[in-house]
Amino acid sequence: MPQRLEGKVALVSGGARGLGAAIVELFAEEGASVVFGDVRDELGNALASRLREQGASVSYLHLDVTQSEDWSSAVRLAQNAYGRLTTLVNNAAVYHPAGLMDITPDVWSQLLRVNLDGQWLGMRAATPALLDAGEGAAIVNVCSLWANIGSPGSVAYHASKGGVRSMTKSVALEFAEKGIRVNSLHPGMIDTEFGGGNVTKEDLQEQVKVVPMKRMGSPREIAYGSLFLASDESRYMTGAELIIDGGWSVP
Secondary structure, eight states: OOOTTTTOEEEEESOSSHHHHHHHHHHHHTTOEEEEEESOHHHHHHHHHHHHHTTOOEEEEEOOTTOHHHHHHHHHHHHHHHSOOOEEEEOOOOOOOBOTTTOOHHHHHHHHIIIIIHHHHHHHHHHHHHHHHOTTEEEEEEOOGGGTSOOTTBHHHHHHHHHHHHHHHHHHHHTTTTTEEEEEEEEOSBSSSTTTTSSOHHHHHHHHTTSTTSSOBOHHHHHHHHHHHHSGGGTTOOSOEEEESTTTTOO
16 A cells, blocks of 8 residues: 655654654655754754654754745755655744733744744745645645634734634635645644643643543644645645644534
């Protein structure tokens, strides 16, 4: 049975841990060559070494998604190491809980710079290479359920992910006839360290109560969504939203 990403070359941002690491591992298992980047170089290099020992075709580099030069370096690495680039997964993001009157301008700007500008810069850098790759090119923008529903106390995160959702649809239409599919992935609550210490265990326990399945999703479960959107199985999808949230958004 052929692997689902056989022949693909993927670039994944925020790939050193959590959901990003799960995506890198799954893509490699499914036959893709993977370039991944992060600002956590020790974790990224360790993951790359472990996967190469298992026979995976992976490369790691430092990637600050707010820096266009880093994105250019990542695209060049994919082309030089593996001959082309077929797939971009915009995964890197940060989170800081704060309401309208509490968030500072600096935190607002930093969060939108990473979560929204970072995905825009990634698409700008990768698109020429994706066009060269021809049929089968795909962009997966990791968004959030919070681009679709509201919640109090996370105004900048909602703004950034709402921007990603809308931007994805615009770019999808722009390139629909040019061979690049662009879709967004909308996880609900994931069992990762994404909150970076900003979310307590008590907060998570309260949030889980509103999920119909009464649990958080695993990074692997969300990564399978990105696998589908990156594969040719979704070749008639563009501008779509894939929600994986344990039923949170249903009521």
